[in-house]
Amino acid sequence: MPQTGMDWWVIAGVLVAVAGVWIAWRQLKGGKPTTTNTIKTGNRNTQQGGSGSTVNQIDNGDDNEQRG
Numbered sequence: 001m002p003q004t005g006m007d008w009w010v011i012a013g014v015l016v017a018v019a020g021v022w023i024a025w026r027q028l029k030g031g032k033p034t035t036t037n038t039i040k041t042g043n044r045n046t047q048q049g050g051s052g053s054t055v056n057q058i059d060n061g062d063d064n065e066q067r068g
Helices: 005-029
Strands: 035-040 054-059
Touching: none
Parallel strands: 035 054
Antiparallel strands: none
């Protein structure tokens, strides 16, 4: 059990450091992936995205279905 006020400051510092490492790890791990779907001269194709952001592009296509 901590005996002095300084011990409490050390414990608080360690907890803040652990929280900082956890936040940094979450940000470095990255968010959800970006899905890019491209159709060039295609007819009646279907595009679907992942759990992150989705970019769908169609060049000269007909009857295509897109989901993001």
